[in-house]
Amino acid sequence: MTNLRKKNLSPGWYPFSERDAQLAMQKFEKEYIKIQDSLSFDINKVNCIIVPHAGWEFSGFCSYCAFKKAQSIARQNNQKVEKIVLFGGHLGFSEKSIVLNYQKLETPFGFLDVDTDLINDFKGIFSSVDETEFFSDNTIEVNLPFIKYFFPDVKVIALYPPLQEAVSIAKFFSDRIDNGFVIASSDLTHYGPNYGFTPEGTGPRAYQWACKNDQIIIDAILNLDYDSIENIAGKHHNSCSPNAIIAALAFAKYKSSIKAYKVYKTSSYELFPSASFVGYLSAIA
Numbered sequence: 001m002t003n004l005r006k007k008n009l010s011p012g013w014y015p016f017s018e019r020d021a022q023l024a025m026q027k028f029e030k031e032y033i034k035i036q037d038s039l040s041f042d043i044n045k046v047n048c049i050i051v052p053h054a055g056w057e058f059s060g061f062c063s064y065c066a067f068k069k070a071q072s073i074a075r076q077n078n079q080k081v082e083k084i085v086l087f088g089g090h091l092g093f094s095e096k097s098i099v100l101n102y103q104k105l106e107t108p109f110g111f112l113d114v115d116t117d118l119i120n121d122f123k124g125i126f127s128s129v130d131e132t133e134f135f136s137d138n139t140i141e142v143n144l145p146f147i148k149y150f151f152p153d154v155k156v157i158a159l160y161p162p163l164q165e166a167v168s169i170a171k172f173f174s175d176r177i178d179n180g181f182v183i184a185s186s187d188l189t190h191y192g193p194n195y196g197f198t199p200e201g202t203g204p205r206a207y208q209w210a211c212k213n214d215q216i217i218i219d220a221i222l223n224l225d226y227d228s229i230e231n232i233a234g235k236h237h238n239s240c241s242p243n244a245i246i247a248a249l250a251f252a253k254y255k256s257s258i259k260a261y262k263v264y265k266t267s268s269y270e271l272f273p274s275a276s277f278v279g280y281l282s283a284i285a
Contacts, residue, residue, distance in 0.1 A: 089241020184248030192276025
């Protein structure tokens with residue numbers, strides 16, 4: 001019997017039907033066309049992308065831009081993309097990896113195949129637990145449809161890496177994956193009373209402060225400075241998922257990336273100005 005992962009998030013995070021998901025992609029594409037000429041990067045092989053993980057209404061277009069650009073670069077350079085590792089966030093220090101140990105993962109565009117052999121290799125080296133139906137987290141699931149849409153035949157490995165093993169996990173995958181890349185799922189500064197973080201009060205001035213706060217970790221990301229990410233996030237509260245970012249940047253460095261490039265940056269504040277908001281980034285290396 002095939003071990004399938006069915007969608008686990010509640011309605012509203014992203015479109016559940018193929019028709020609605022396709023309409024969302026078409027809407028994103030119309031917006032992407034307007035900015036694509038500005039996205040010229042000195043990259044001939046995709047090693048990692050960083051994407052957000054809010055509901056598609058807020059950060060879907062930001063994610064779309066990174067996946068679309070990754071597909072474009074891969075096609076232009078005849079890069080085979082046979083495997084993708086998706087690093088989920090929200091996992092702290094000293095916790096075990098949480099692995100999506102299934103054979104297939106459901107998306108609105110059909111099921112993604114899982115590289116079960118590589119997962120078994122991983123579990124033989126790293127301490128981990130399997131995700132269950134009782135575990136609910138958005139950081140992986142909201143991005144699975146983008147993988148299926150842009151890279152439909154790829155095999156996927158999805159897991160939540162703990163901070164203390166993020167670099168070792170990156171090395172593990174860099175030694176085993178040549179035709180593929182990794183993805184980090186992370187949002188930026190969570191600002192406002194909803195998150196208990198209001199160092200500049202509320203209003204436009206607070207938003208400007210948060211943008212500058214985001215830029216601190218963006219600069220480190222673009223420099224592939226994975227060694228500094230944990231300290232920056234801890235001091236400035238500008239990433240909810242430094243574990244995923246560290247793993248992805250380390251993988252890119254192991255694969256000889258020199259730098260990363262910002263694809264798109266936005267915030268929920270730009271859609272719905274309110275006292276509480278979150279920053280979103282997509283980047284590629």
